[in-house]
Each structure stands twice: as structure tokens, then as C-alpha cells.
Amino acid sequence: MIKKPFFGYATANFRYELLSKAVAPPASLPVPQQAVFLVPDPDDLGPSGFDYQVGTRLKTGQLLRARSGNGPGVYSTVTGTVTDTSVFLGNYGQKFLSLTVQCQQEDQWSEDFSQALEKDRQQALLDFLGAAPGAADLSPFADGQTPIDTLVVLGADPDLLVETNLSVLKSDLNALARGIELIKEVFGPQSVMVVAPGDNLQNVDSHFPARAITVPLDYPAVQPLMIMQKVLKRFPAQDKTIARLGVVFCKAEAVVSAAAALTTGRLPLEKLITVIDKQGNRKLARARMGTPIGDVLRRFGIETGSRDRIIAGGPMAGTAIYSLAQPVTAETDALMVQDRAEIVMSSDYPCINCGDCVRNCPAHVQVNMLVRFLEAGQYQEAADMYELYACVECGLCSYVCPARIPILQYIKLAKFELERSLPAEEDNA
Numbered sequence: 047m048i049k050k051p052f053f054g055y056a057t058a059n060f061r062y063e064l065l066s067k068a069v070a071p072p073a074s075l076p077v078p079q080q081a082v083f084l085v086p087d088p089d090d091l092g093p094s095g096f097d098y099q100v101g102t103r104l105k106t107g108q109l110l111r112a113r114s115g116n117g118p119g120v121y122s123t124v125t126g127t128v129t130d131t132s133v134f135l136g137n138y139g140q141k142f143l144s145l146t147v148q149c150q151q152e153d154q155w156s157e158d159f160s161q162a163l164e165k166d167r168q169q170a171l172l173d174f175l176g177a178a179p180g181a182a183d184l185s186p187f188a189d190g191q192t193p194i195d196t197l198v199v200l201g202a203d204p205d206l207l208v209e210t211n212l213s214v215l216k217s218d219l220n221a222l223a224r225g226i227e228l229i230k231e232v233f234g235p236q237s238v239m240v241v242a243p244g245d246n247l248q249n250v251d252s253h254f255p256a257r258a259i260t261v262p263l264d265y266p267a268v269q270p271l272m273i274m275q276k277v278l279k280r281f282p283a284q285d286k287t288i289a290r291l292g293v294v295f296c297k298a299e300a301v302v303s304a305a306a307a308l309t310t311g312r313l314p315l316e317k318l319i320t321v322i323d324k325q326g327n328r329k330l331a332r333a334r335m336g337t338p339i340g341d342v343l344r345r346f347g348i349e350t351g352s353r354d355r356i357i358a359g360g361p362m363a364g365t366a367i368y369s370l371a372q373p374v375t376a377e378t379d380a381l382m383v384q385d386r387a388e389i390v391m392s393s394d395y396p397c398i399n400c401g402d403c404v405r406n407c408p409a410h411v412q413v414n415m416l417v418r419f420l421e422a423g424q425y426q427e428a429a430d431m432y433e434l435y436a437c438v439e440c441g442l443c444s445y446v447c448p449a450r451i452p453i454l455q456y457i458k459l460a461k462f463e464l465e466r467s468l469p470a471e472e473d474n475a
């Protein structure tokens with residue numbers, strides 16, 4: 047548990063907290079009155095590139111994506127009528143078409159998924175599972191770039207305080223086993239491992255269809271990039287992403303989503319979320335994806351003022367949310383609220399070369415030098431000279447930095463920009 051105040055320690059030594067008591071059942075939210083769906087628009091088509099206007103009727107389970115059929119989509123988790131469309135900009139400028147839907151209480155199910163399953167089971171999972179709870183990206187199995195030999199199932203959440211996937215591991219082991227078997231059957235990875243810290247895998251016996259790998263309780267042992275380095279001994283680089291090293295990561299909740307979808311023929315609608323209030327108390331909630339996060343916070347009586355901070359994800363690597371109308375998505379593992387009195391804002395002060403970031407970095411990156419190149423936008427130099435790709439994105443450097451430099455955000459932006467430039471360079475090669 048992180049003590050309050052949250053910020054201001056000179057050294058960071060955090061441990062994942064075990065679920066020592068029985069997990070309280072999650073509180074279920076009803077079908078929302080209004081839902082919001084963010085439909086990816088990677089080609090910047092704008093509203094005219096989609097078939098959804100005010101008045102369009104949507105069914106539960108209906109696939110929502112660009113008219114061209116290209117690119118990823120999401121699916122509606124409600125039946126209702128579109129009342130508004132707008133352009134939404136996500137992290138790093140990713141574009142979405144935002145659909146607001148007035149919901150009806152009874153579901154009318156679309157046949158999109160069952161028909162896709164009948165036609166091609168693998169393609170159906172590729173098209174729908176990225177939008178299912180846990181947001182599995184199984185596309186590397188099928189893109190033909192690198193053979194995938196290993197599937198790693200995260201049986202716990204990489205960030206602190208978040209217990210969504212650990213809760214799935216503890217309460218849904220049979221569904222997890224079934225999902226692993228089905229994914230093996232459809233995509234055929236040679237090796238599957240389930241990873242969790244501490245003694246959380248003690249109930250996994252020899253019949254479980256995956257190798258149980260225990261990692262230390264010390265943060266950030268469950269971060270995928272840490273598992274790549276410490277467990278798999280494979281080291282990502284600019285031209286060798288995790289998938290290009292033959293590995294796919296999948297959260298436990300996503301595997302259970304696959305099991306539910308394949309065994310029932312219906313897509314799961316509800317996302318499991320860890321809700322963390324201003325005092326650090328944690329509760330679990332189940333809400334349909336598309337539910338405004340304001341509805342989730344209200345369910346637990348959490349009030350937010352004008353300068354409080356709402357974070358999607360955990361305290362170390364989560365991202366700020368700027369509107370209570372933003373929806374729960376397939377990736378919303380946690381919602382955390384920080385009181386305005388406890389927020390330490392990042393700054394544009396220069397690095398004072400104190401070395402705290404270097405001392406705390408689990409990947410031994412020379413962060414004080416790296417940050418100079420990142421601040422100047424010299425991303426390639428940062429990768430070539432100061433091991434940008436050794437960073438496991440734990441956020442410890444940002445946490446300890448007395449100059450309040452948003453180092454993790456710089457690092458993520460740099461990797462995003464370099465990765466975005468990669469296909470264009472390959473095309474030109």
C-alpha cells in the first residue's frame with residue numbers, strides 16, 4: 047500500500063500488495079442511460095468515413111468501425127440510438143469517432159460476432175477480442191511478420207494498487223484455463239505461461255494448461271517489459287518490439303473474455319474495474335464498456351471537484367482523464383481519484399542532476415542523460431545513445447524526480463513517435 051502523501055519520497059521501494067482476504071464481489075452497474083463508444087479512426091477519415099449519424103440504431107454486440115472495414119473497431123455493448131457524433135483525440139493524438147448512444151434497457155443482439163465465428167474463428171477473435179474486456183491484441187499471431195512462440199498471460203496488474211487481473215486469477219481460474227486452451231487451439235503458441243507475483247499462483251496445479259511463473263513482489267516485476275528482460279531474457283529495441291521478439295502478452299481478463307465469447311457465441315459486455323478513491327480505498331466494479339466514468343464514481347459515492355485528478359490506470363503509469371463523460375473502455379483496468387491537495391504538478395524546471403532517477407531505475411537506464419535528449423525531441427539519439435528501449439515504463443523516475451519532470455510521459459511519447467516512423471521507413475527500404 048502506498049502511504050499518503052503519495053508524492054515526495056526521495057527513494058521508492060514499492061511492493062505489490064497481496065489479496066490477503068477473500069475478494070469482495072464486484073458491484074454491478076446497471077445499463078447506463080447514455081453510453082459512449084470511441085471508434086478508432088487511424089486513417090483520419092472523420093465522421094464522413096463512418097456509417098453512423100444521429101438517429102442510427104445500434105444493437106448489442108454490433109461491430110463499429112470505419113466504412114472501409116479497415117483498421118480496428120469496437121463493438122456496441124448496448125442497444126440504442128446514436129444522439130451525437132464528434133471527433134475525439136486520445137493519447138498522443140490518436141483519433142477516434144465518438145458516438146453517444148441513448149440506451150434502452152433490453153438488449154437486442156446483433157449477429158455480427160456469431161456470423162464471424164461461423165465464417166472464420168481466428169479472424170472473428172482478431173476482429174472482436176481487442177475490444178473485449180482486457181483488450182487482447184492477438185494480431186501478431188496472424189500478421190506474418192514474426193512467428194509467435196510464447197503467450198504470456200498476466201495474472202496480476204502491472205501497476206500498483208490495481209487488482210483487476212489478480213482478482214480474475216483468484217476467482218476465475220477455470221475460465222482462465224479454458225481460455226488458454228482455446229487460444230492455443232486457435233493460434234497455436236508453442237509455450238504459454240501465466241505470471242503473477244508472490245504466492246498468487248499456489249492454486250495452479252500441474253493440469254493447468256500454462257507454466258506458472260512467479261515473479262518478486264517488488265514493483266515493477268509484473269510490467270511486461272520487465273518480464274521480457276528478467277524472465278524471457280529477450281530485449282526489445284526500436285526494430286524489435288515485443289511481438290517481433292516472438293511474444294504476445296495478454297491479461298487474464300482478456301483470456302477469460304475469449305473463453306466466454308467462444309463458448310457462448312456472445313461477446314462479454316462488462317469490464318471489471320478497480321476503483322480507488324481519494325483515501326486509497328479499493329473496490330471492484332463491473333460496468334458495461336461505454337459507461338461514462340462519472341457513473342462508476344457516483345456508484346461509490348466518490349465526488350470530484352474542479353482540480354481533483356482522475357486517472358485511468360494505476361498511480362505509477364496511469365494517464366489523466368479530463369472529463370467524467372469519457373467512457374469505460376476495454377482497457378480501463380482502474381479508475382483512481384486524487385484529491386487536488388495531494389497532486390504534485392509536473393514542471394518545466396531543468397534537471398538538477400541529482401541522480402535520483404538513475405538510482406531508482408530498475409533497468410539501469412542513465413535517465414538524467416536520456417531526459418535531455420527527450421526534452422529536445424531527439425528521440426533517435428535517445429534510443430541510440432541512452433537506452434530508451436531498456437526502459438520498462440515503470441514511472442519510478444518520474445515519481446522521485448525533484449524537478450517534477452514528466453519523464454515517463456516523454457519516454458512513452460518518444461517510443462510512440464519512433465514506432466510510428468518505423469513502417470514508413472520499412473516501406474521506403
Ligand code: SF4
Nearest residue numbers: 407437438440441443
Ligand atoms: S527510465 Fe524511468 S520509467 Fe523507465 S525503467 Fe527507468 S525508472 Fe522506470
Ligand code: SF4
Nearest residue numbers: 397398400401403447
Ligand atoms: S531527471 Fe530529475 S531525478 Fe533525474 S537527475 Fe534530473 S532532476 Fe534528478
